[in-house]
Amino acid sequence: MTIKDVLDYIDENADNIVRxxxxxxxxxxxxxxxxxxxxxxxxxxxxxxxxxxxxRLNPTKGAPVLxxxxxxxxxRTLLFYDHYDVQPAEPLHEWESSPFDLEERDGRIYxxxxxxxxxxxxxxIWVLRAxxxxxxxLPVNVNFLIEGEEEISxxxxxxxxxxxxxxxxxxxxxxxxxxxxPDATQEAWLGLKGILYVQLEVDLLSHxxxxxxxxxxxxxxxxxxxxxxxLKDQEEQIQIEGFxxxxxxxxxxxxKAIDKVDLREEQKLEYYGIEGFVRGLTGDELKEAYYNAxxxxxxxLISGYQGDGSMTVLPAKATAKxxxxxxxxxxxxxxxxxxxxHLDSHGFTDVKIAWHEGYPAAKTPVNHRFVEIVKQAxxxxxxxxxxxxxxxxxxGPLYLFKDYxxxxxxxxxxxxxxxxxxxxxxxxxxxxxxxxxxxxxxxLMGKW
Amino acid sequence: MTIKDVLDYIDENADNIVRxxxxxxxxxxxxxxxxxxxxxxxxxxxxxxxxxxxxRLNPTKGAPVLxxxxxxxxxRTLLFYDHYDVQPAEPLHEWESSPFDLEERDGRIYxxxxxxxxxxxxxxIWVLRAxxxxxxxLPVNVNFLIEGEEEISxxxxxxxxxxxxxxxxxxxxxxxxxxxxPDATQEAWLGLKGILYVQLEVDLLSHxxxxxxxxxxxxxxxxxxxxxxxLKDQEEQIQIEGFxxxxxxxxxxxxKAIDKVDLREEQKLEYYGIEGFVRGLTGDELKEAYYNAxxxxxxxLISGYQGDGSMTVLPAKATAKxxxxxxxxxxxxxxxxxxxxHLDSHGFTDVKIAWHEGYPAAKTPVNHRFVEIVKQAxxxxxxxxxxxxxxxxxxGPLYLFKDYxxxxxxxxxxxxxxxxxxxxxxxxxxxxxxxxxxxxxxxLMGKW
Numbered sequence: 001m002t003i004k005d006v007l008d009y010i011d012e013n014a015d016n017i018v019r020x021x022x023x024x025x026x027x028x029x030x031x032x033x034x035x036x037x038x039x040x041x042x043x044x045x046x047x048x049x050x051x052x053x054x055x056r057l058n059p060t061k062g063a064p065v066l067x068x069x070x071x072x073x074x075x076r077t078l079l080f081y082d083h084y085d086v087q088p089a090e091p092l093h094e095w096e097s098s099p100f101d102l103e104e105r106d107g108r109i110y111x112x113x114x115x116x117x118x119x120x121x122x123x124x125i126w127v128l129r130a131x132x133x134x135x136x137x138l139p140v141n142v143n144f145l146i147e148g149e150e151e152i153s154x155x156x157x158x159x160x161x162x163x164x165x166x167x168x169x170x171x172x173x174x175x176x177x178x179x180x181x182p183d184a185t186q187e188a189w190l191g192l193k194g195i196l197y198v199q200l201e202v203d204l205l206s207h208x209x210x211x212x213x214x215x216x217x218x219x220x221x222x223x224x225x226x227x228x229x230x231l232k233d234q235e236e237q238i239q240i241e242g243f244x245x246x247x248x249x250x251x252x253x254x255x256k257a258i259d260k261v262d263l264r265e266e267q268k269l270e271y272y273g274i275e276g277f278v279r280g281l282t283g284d285e286l287k288e289a290y291y292n293a294x295x296x297x298x299x300x301l302i303s304g305y306q307g308d309g310s311m312t313v314l315p316a317k318a319t320a321k322x323x324x325x326x327x328x329x330x331x332x333x334x335x336x337x338x339x340x341x342h343l344d345s346h347g348f349t350d351v352k353i354a355w356h357e358g359y360p361a362a363k364t365p366v367n368h369r370f371v372e373i374v375k376q377a378x379x380x381x382x383x384x385x386x387x388x389x390x391x392x393x394x395x396g397p398l399y400l401f402k403d404y405x406x407x408x409x410x411x412x413x414x415x416x417x418x419x420x421x422x423x424x425x426x427x428x429x430x431x432x433x434x435x436x437x438x439x440x441x442x443x444l445m446g447k448w
Numbered sequence: 449m450t451i452k453d454v455l456d457y458i459d460e461n462a463d464n465i466v467r468x469x470x471x472x473x474x475x476x477x478x479x480x481x482x483x484x485x486x487x488x489x490x491x492x493x494x495x496x497x498x499x500x501x502x503x504r505l506n507p508t509k510g511a512p513v514l515x516x517x518x519x520x521x522x523x524r525t526l527l528f529y530d531h532y533d534v535q536p537a538e539p540l541h542e543w544e545s546s547p548f549d550l551e552e553r554d555g556r557i558y559x560x561x562x563x564x565x566x567x568x569x570x571x572x573i574w575v576l577r578a579x580x581x582x583x584x585x586l587p588v589n590v591n592f593l594i595e596g597e598e599e600i601s602x603x604x605x606x607x608x609x610x611x612x613x614x615x616x617x618x619x620x621x622x623x624x625x626x627x628x629x630p631d632a633t634q635e636a637w638l639g640l641k642g643i644l645y646v647q648l649e650v651d652l653l654s655h656x657x658x659x660x661x662x663x664x665x666x667x668x669x670x671x672x673x674x675x676x677x678x679l680k681d682q683e684e685q686i687q688i689e690g691f692x693x694x695x696x697x698x699x700x701x702x703x704k705a706i707d708k709v710d711l712r713e714e715q716k717l718e719y720y721g722i723e724g725f726v727r728g729l730t731g732d733e734l735k736e737a738y739y740n741a742x743x744x745x746x747x748x749l750i751s752g753y754q755g756d757g758s759m760t761v762l763p764a765k766a767t768a769k770x771x772x773x774x775x776x777x778x779x780x781x782x783x784x785x786x787x788x789x790h791l792d793s794h795g796f797t798d799v800k801i802a803w804h805e806g807y808p809a810a811k812t813p814v815n816h817r818f819v820e821i822v823k824q825a826x827x828x829x830x831x832x833x834x835x836x837x838x839x840x841x842x843x844g845p846l847y848l849f850k851d852y853x854x855x856x857x858x859x860x861x862x863x864x865x866x867x868x869x870x871x872x873x874x875x876x877x878x879x880x881x882x883x884x885x886x887x888x889x890x891x892l893m894g895k896w
Binding site: 031032033034087088090091094151152153193195197199204205206207208209210211212213214215216217218219221222224225226228229232234268271272273274276277278281286289290293294295296297298299300301302303304305306307308309310311312313314315318321323325347357392393394395418419420421422 | 542
C-alpha cells in the first residue's frame with residue numbers, strides 16, 4: 001500500500017469526513033464562555049482513538065489538553081498543534097445559517113470553527129485513519145497537541161507544556177490554520193504575533209444617573225474614551241511610553257521572502273469595502289505593517305444604553321476590550337506594566353485593567369528544511385508553491401514550541417473563511433486538497 | 449364641602465390610588481421602543497373620564513397626545529403637563545423587582561415610571577376625583593396635556609401644540625416631576641434645559657474582521673473614540689467651535705434664588721459613591737455648572753464583542769448615543785450644525801449623525817405670582833418652603849409653554865427616586881403629601 005492509496009482513501013471518504021466535522025461543530029465549545037469544552041475534547045479523543053492513535057485528556061486548571069501519539073519508530077516525527085475551542089458566534093443575527101449546525105452551500109461548508117480550527121482537526125485525524133485503513137506504513141511518528149483555550153490566549157498551556165518538552169520535540173510541526181490569497185494561492189505562515197488582551201473598566205458612580213447630572217458628575221464612558229484616545233493617536237502610533245522599545249526590524253531573509261508576497265491590495269480593499277488602508281499605507285510600507293507592526297485594537301465597547309432610540313442616562317460603568325498584537329521580542333508582561341504606568345501617569349488611575357491574557361510572538365526561520373517540505377507538498381497537491389509569510393498578523397502560542405520544533409501553519413481555510421466572524425466557512429475542494437497535503441508532508445518527511 | 453374634605457378623601461383612598469399606579473406601571477409604555485403607548489394613553493383617558501374630566505386622544509405622527517379639560521367658569525385656570533411614556537428599563541438585571549410590576553417595600557413603591565411620571569399622572573387625576581366625589585366646587589378650571597414621547601424629546605408635540613395655543617393659556621401650570629433634597633426638603637423647578645440627542649455611527653468595513661488585521665485596516669471603534677475625544681476635553685470643555693456662543697449668565701434674581709440652595713455636596717458625593725464633582729467643582733462654581741452649564745454626555749457606547757471574556761475581533765461598526773443639555777438661548781438645530789461642522793473639520797466625515805432629536809431650554813421668572821402660590825401650598829402641606837431652582841439640569845419641552853403659562857415643576861418624586869435608572873421608586877408618604885399639595889394649589893389659585 002502506498003501514499004496513492006492513502007490519498008484515494010481520503011477522496012473516497014469525503015462524506016464521512018464532512019459528517020465528522022458536523023459532529024464537532026455541533027458542540028459550541030466556546031472558551032470565552034467556558035462552554036462545551038470537555039464535550040468537544042472527548043469527541044476529538046474518540047476520533048483519534050478510532051484512527052489508531054493513543055490519546056489522553058490531560059486536566060489543567062482550565063480546559064483539558066489532548067495529547068496523542070503514534071510512535072512507529074520512524075526517524076522523523078511530525079507534530080500537530082490544534083485547538084478544539086472556538087470564538088463566540090456573536091453577532092448571531094448576521095449568520096445565514098445556524099453557527100453550530102454545519103450547512104453546505106455552493107461548495108462551501110458553514111459553521112463556527114470550521115476554519116478555525118475544527119476543520120483542520122478532523123482533516124488531520126482522517127489522514128492518520130487513511131494510513132491505518134489502507135494498511136500503509138506511517139512514514140513518520142506523529143504527535144498531536146490539541147488544546148481548548150487557544151481563543152482566550154491559552155492561559156493554561158504554558159504550565160502544562162513545562163512537563164511535556166519531550167513530547168514537543170519533533171522535526172517539523174503543522175500549526176493550526178491555513179489560508180489562501182484571494183486568487184486561491186496557498187499560504188504558509190512561519191510565525192505568529194504575540195498578544196496582550198485586556199479588559200479596561202471604568203466604574204465611577206455607585207449606580208447609573210439621569211444624564212442631566214452630567215453637568216456635575218464624573219462620567220465613566222467619557223473617562224474611558226479619553227483613556228483609549230491616549231493609548232493611540234490618529235496616525236495609529238501607540239502612545240504608551242516604551243511600547244516600541246523591543247520591536248526589531250525584519251531580517252534580510254524575511255524581507256527577501258516577503259518580496260514575493262503580493263498583499264493583493266485592491267482585492268483586500270474591495271473585500272472589506274474600504275478605500276484605503278490605515279495611514280494610507282501601500283506597497284512595502286503596508287507589508288512592513290502587516291508583518292511587523294504591533295497593534296492596539298478595540299474589540300468591544302460597552303457602556304450605558306444599548307437599545308434602539310434614546311435613553312438619557314449617565315452610565316456608572318464603561319468597558320473596553322482591547323487587544324495588542326505584539327511582534328517578536330515584545331513581552332506581554334512588560335507591555336502590561338507599561339500600559340498601567342501610562343494610564344496612571346495620564347490621569348487614568350481609575351481605569352482598571354480588570355483582567356488580561358497573552359503571550360509573546362515567535363517565528364520559524366524562513367530557510368528551514370521543514371519549510372521546504374511544506375513547499376514541495378503544496379506544489380504536489382495544489383500545483384503551485386505556497387506564499388511564505390515570515391509571520392501571520394494573527395497570534396498563537398507558538399513561542400511555547402519554538403525551542404523544540406520548527407512550525408509552519410498550513411490548513412483547510414481560505415481567503416473567504418471569515419474566521420472569528422459570522423458565516424465562517426471553508427471550501428470543500430480546498431479542504432480535501434489540504435487534507436491530502438498532510439499525507440504528502442508525512443511521505444516527504446519519511447524520505448528526509 | 450371644603451378643601452379639608454378633599455384632603456381627607458385623598459388619604460382615605462390611598463389603597464385605590466396605589467392600585468391605579470400599579471395598573472399604569474404595568475403597561476411598559478417605552479417611547480424609545482415604540483411599545484405600549486396607545487394602551488397607556490387609553491388607560492389614562494379612562495382614569496380622567498372616571499374623575500369627571502372630558503378627555504380626548506389626539507393622533508399625531510407618533511404617540512397620541514391626551515388633552516383633557518374641566519371648565520367650571522372659574523377666574524383662573526391650572527394646566528398640568530405630564531407624559532405617559534417611560535424610559536427603557538435596562539439594565540434589567542439590576543432591578544430588585546420587576547420594573548413593570550409595582551412592588552411596595554419599606555414605605556416605597558418601585559416600578560418604571562413611578563417617579564417619572566406615571567405616579568404624578570395618577571396623583572393629579574385623583575385630586576380631580578377627590579373634588580368630584582366630595583362634591584366640592586373646583587376653585588379653578590383645569591387643563592391636562594399628557595403626551596407619550598417626552599422620553600424621546602417630544603418630537604411630535606411642537607406640531608400638535610401649534611393648533612392648541614388657546615388650550616395652553618393658563619394662569620399657572622404644574623410640570624411633570626417633583627423631587628426633594630437628601631434631607632427631604634421639597635424642591636420646585638422653574639425651568640428646564642434644552643437637549644440635543646444624537647446617535648453617532650461609524651461604519652467602516654463591510655463586515656467584522658479578525659482583529660489581527662488591525663495592523664492595516666481602519667477601525668470603527670477607534671475612529672469613534674477619537675471623534676468623541678475631540679468633542680470634549682478632560683477639563684469638560686466642549687470643543688465644538690461656537691458651542692458656547694449663545695450661553696448667557698444667570699440673572700441677578702436667579703443668582704439670589706440659588707444663594708438659598710444648598711446642593712448638599714457631601715450627601716450627593718456619598719449617594720453616588722464618588723470623591724468629587726467634575727473638575728473638582730464646589731460651592732458657587734458647582735451651582736453655576738448645575739444651573740447653567742451645557743453638557744456633552746455619552747449615554748451609550750456599542751461596538752464589537754459585548755459578552756464575557758475575550759473575542760479578538762475588529763468590529764466593522766461602532767455607535768455612540770450622545771446627549772447635549774442646552775441652556776437658554778442655545779438652539780438645538782444650531783448646535784447640530786456646529787457638531788457636523790466640527791466632525792467634518794476634524795477628519796471625522798465618516799462619523800455619521802444617524803439621527804437626532806431635541807429642543808431648546810426655557811425658564812419661568814423666579815418672582816412670578818404663581819411661584820408664590822406653589823411655595824405657600826408646599827409650606828402648608830410639608831411644613832417648609834420649597835427650594836426654588838431657576839432651572840432643572842434636566843430637560844423637557846417647556847419652551848412650547850413658555851409664552852402661554854408660567855410653569856413650575858413639583859411632584860411626587862424624591863431624592864431617592866432614581867428616575868431613568870433601575871429601581872425607580874417613590875416614597876408613599878411624600879406621594880400623598882404631594883397629591884394633597886395639588887389640591888391646595890387649586891384652592892389658593894381660587895383666591896388669586
